[in-house]
Amino acid sequence: MLKIIISGCNGHMGRVVESLCAADPQVEVVAGFDVLGSNDGNFPVYSSPAQFTGKADAVIDFSSPAALDGLLEFAQATGTPLVLATTGYTPEQVAQIGAAAQKVPIFRSANMSLGINVLLELVKKAASVLGDSYDIEIVERHHRRKVDAPSGTALMIADAAASSCGHETEYVFERHSVRQPRDKKEIGISAVRGGTIVGEHEIIFAGHDEIMEIKHTALSREIFAQGAVEAAKFMATVQAPGLYDMSQLVK
Ligand SMILES: NC(=O)C1=CN([C@@H]2O[C@H](COP(=O)(O)OP(=O)(O)OC[C@H]3O[C@@H](n4cnc5c(N)ncnc54)[C@H](OP(=O)(O)O)[C@@H]3O)[C@@H](O)[C@H]2O)C=CC1
Numbered sequence: 307m308l309k310i311i312i313s314g315c316n317g318h319m320g321r322v323v324e325s326l327c328a329a330d331p332q333v334e335v336v337a338g339f340d341v342l343g344s345n346d347g348n349f350p351v352y353s354s355p356a357q358f359t360g361k362a363d364a365v366i367d368f369s370s371p372a373a374l375d376g377l378l379e380f381a382q383a384t385g386t387p388l389v390l391a392t393t394g395y396t397p398e399q400v401a402q403i404g405a406a407a408q409k410v411p412i413f414r415s416a417n418m419s420l421g422i423n424v425l426l427e428l429v430k431k432a433a434s435v436l437g438d439s440y441d442i443e444i445v446e447r448h449h450r451r452k453v454d455a456p457s458g459t460a461l462m463i464a465d466a467a468a469s470s471c472g473h474e475t476e477y478v479f480e481r482h483s484v485r486q487p488r489d490k491k492e493i494g495i496s497a498v499r500g501g502t503i504v505g506e507h508e509i510i511f512a513g514h515d516e517i518m519e520i521k522h523t524a525l526s527r528e529i530f531a532q533g534a535v536e537a538a539k540f541m542a543t544v545q546a547p548g549l550y551d552m553s554q555l556v557k
């Protein structure tokens with residue numbers, strides 16, 4: 307039985323992970339971490355990872371960048387693998403994650419869905435063929451609660467395009483104060499926020515008299531939760547410290 311801790315367990319994603327785990331006979335949720343601790347649910351919830359003294363096979367984190375320090379300390383002190391699904395980390399935090407991954411296994415992805423991880427491969431292929439003469443723009447749409455912009459997924463898509471387009475790139479976030487024509491090296495990234503949109507990502511390759519678009523639409527949060535549970539199962543089999551991601555799961 308895989309023993310899981312859910313970090314951010316009181317949140318939207320945390321609750322979906324909890325219900326998937328409840329239906330999975332291979333998984334047991336042994337604790338939760340969240341701002342508001344409690345002891346009246348299906349498992350104890352701690353307001354700080356340091357308060358948990360039991361054993362777990364992995365932590366699945368859908369919370370906030372503010373939780374990162376406590377999670378990295380916990381993982382390194384106990385040797386517990388982390389599955390980090392939270393987005394909005396600063397570059398310094400990304401470096402912190404990289405340093406911690408030299409001591410403990412860490413899985414990190416801004417998007418745990420199968421579809422987005424296939425889309426990243428399609429984007430690399432399209433950028434390698436079209437990237438020299440087509441303009442690349444990314445549009446993402448999310449619910450009104452979302453704190454970070456652009457989404458972590460939009461940045462992953464931009465990185466995939468930049469790594470394959472064969473020339474220097476510069477990310478341009480919105481165009482409010484721009485007063486000049488578009489430069490070839492730009493990758494435009496725009497964020498829309500509203501209602502209950504679960505998550506949409508569109509990448510546009512706009513050329514002369516031709517437009518190619520690749521789009522992914524998430525219709526529920528279960529696709530992310532399912533990917534995170536699969537990642538936790540994978541991490542429980544991994545012994546070596548290191549940074550892991552969806553490319554190890556989606557083959
Ligand atoms: N990688 C992926 O596939 C996906 C990633 N995400 C990311 O997951 C994160 C959570 O999303 P979502 O569930 O919608 O957000 P919610 O706001 O619904 O849930 C976040 C939960 O984490 C809690 N929290 C905030 N700060 C801390 C902290 N320092 N320590 C512990 N818990 C904390 C919040 O408590 P409180 O409300 O009291 O602040 C809340 O209960 C976001 O970064 C989002 O972008 C989301 C979907 C898919």
Ligand SMILES: O=C(O)C1=N[C@H](C(=O)O)C[C@H](O)C1
Nearest residue numbers: 393416417452457458459505
């Ligand atoms: O906050 C969300 O909801 C989501 N966040 C992730 C991101 O920032 O890319 C993934 C998904 O699109 C949902």
